[in-house]
Amino acid sequence: MNTGIKLLTLSGLLFSSMACQALTLSSDSVTNDQSFKNPQIFNQWGCTGDNISPQLSWSDVPKGTKSFALTMYDPDAPTGSGWWHWLVINLPADARGLPAGAGVEGGAKLPKGATMITNDFGFKGYGGACPPPNSKPHQYHITLYALDTDKIELPGNATAALAGYNILQHVVGKAELTAPTNAR
Numbered sequence: 001m002n003t004g005i006k007l008l009t010l011s012g013l014l015f016s017s018m019a020c021q022a023l024t025l026s027s028d029s030v031t032n033d034q035s036f037k038n039p040q041i042f043n044q045w046g047c048t049g050d051n052i053s054p055q056l057s058w059s060d061v062p063k064g065t066k067s068f069a070l071t072m073y074d075p076d077a078p079t080g081s082g083w084w085h086w087l088v089i090n091l092p093a094d095a096r097g098l099p100a101g102a103g104v105e106g107g108a109k110l111p112k113g114a115t116m117i118t119n120d121f122g123f124k125g126y127g128g129a130c131p132p133p134n135s136k137p138h139q140y141h142i143t144l145y146a147l148d149t150d151k152i153e154l155p156g157n158a159t160a161a162l163a164g165y166n167i168l169q170h171v172v173g174k175a176e177l178t179a180p181t182n183a184r
Contacts (some may be wrong), residue, residue, distance in 0.1 A: 021062035025144045025175035026077075029054035029100055036140065036181045039100070039175050041132035042121075053086060053103030053126035058096055058144055062173035065146040066088075069167045074129070076138035079120075084160035085140065086126045087117035089152045089167065117154070117163040129181045137180040146173035 029040060041049020056070070068091035077083035086103050093112045102109040103126025107116055121127040131138040147170040154163060 017027040021058050021146070021173040023058060023062060023146050023173035023175040025058050025142070025177055027054050027056050027177060029056075030142065030177050030179050032142060032177045032179075034127045034179065036179045037138070040128045040130035040179075041181075044121075045130050046133065047084060047128070049128050051126065051128045051131075052101050053098070053128075054142070055100040056142070056144070058100045058175065061093075061096075062146045064148055064172050066150045067091060067147045067152075068093070068095060069145045069147060069152065069163075070098070070143070071145075071164070071167070072126070072140060072142045073136050074131075074140050076131070076136075078132060078135075081149075084117075084120045086119055086142075087160055087163050088114055089117065089154070089163060090114050093150075113151075115154075117153075117158055117160060120160065129179070131173035131182050136165065137182040140179045140181055142153065142177045142179070144175050145171050148172045 001142040030036065039050045040054050041047050043049050043051045070088040070091065072086040074083040074085060092111050095111050099109055105123055105125035116124040118124050119127045129140050145167050149170045152166045154166060
């Protein structure tokens with residue numbers, strides 16, 4: 001019985017490592033565990049940034065990657081369900097980054113075929129960090145997902161939750177940058 005448990009544990013570890021392989025995400029605009037700078041701060045709701053999405057690069061792409069998805073999420077938003085700032089799906093498998101400003105409404109700076117999902121500000125684009133006044137720093141998570149599907153099909157009015165559900169069904173690799181921010 002003890003041998004059976006060891007084999008079950010070993011097979012679980014092997015499956016876990018195969019199911020979600022390494023992926024590296026970096027940025028000239030965002031340093032992991034350091035606060036966002038002005039360009040990435042929202043410019044409404046009392047925040048006075050430039051609302052420019054950060055430059056992002058990725059490497060160490062897992063074998064079997066057929067597309068990517070990118071999200072920026074604030075789990076600390078006082079909503080009971082966090083706050084989705086940016087969601088991009090259907091980034092092509094050969095993409096290795098996005099330039100600063102790629103999150104502009106309309107998606108003109110995104111690779112062909114990539115689509116943005118409506119964020120919690122109510123538009124399809126990048127909505128920068130904007131924590132409530134006098135709040136503790138919020139942890140903004142920029143997450144890149146390597147996916148085992150060429151395309152995620154969603155209706156034009158898809159919510160962030162629906163996009164997240166579909167993304168998580170296809171993950172073969174994941175990388176994340178976190179920026180704790182209370183800047184307004």
